[in-house]
Amino acid sequence: MKPVKAMTIRLTADQAEALETVASIEDLPVSEVIRTAIAQHIDNRKSDPAFQDSLRDRLDRARRLLRK
Numbered sequence: 001m002k003p004v005k006a007m008t009i010r011l012t013a014d015q016a017e018a019l020e021t022v023a024s025i026e027d028l029p030v031s032e033v034i035r036t037a038i039a040q041h042i043d044n045r046k047s048d049p050a051f052q053d054s055l056r057d058r059l060d061r062a063r064r065l066l067r068k
Helices: 013-025 030-046 049-067
Strands: none
Touching: 013 030, 030 049
């Protein structure tokens, strides 16, 4: 198993209630629902051409700064 990193998030009361409801209905821990949502979000970003363009731009800028 990969090492894990504990993080803290702040949710509105409505978000927390909705999250707890989803986790309860799916019979999963809240942390697993959050991890799944984050993984899906990251996968969506990876396949988004606009995100990829922005990522390339940032990498190019960082490389230019390192060369100076």
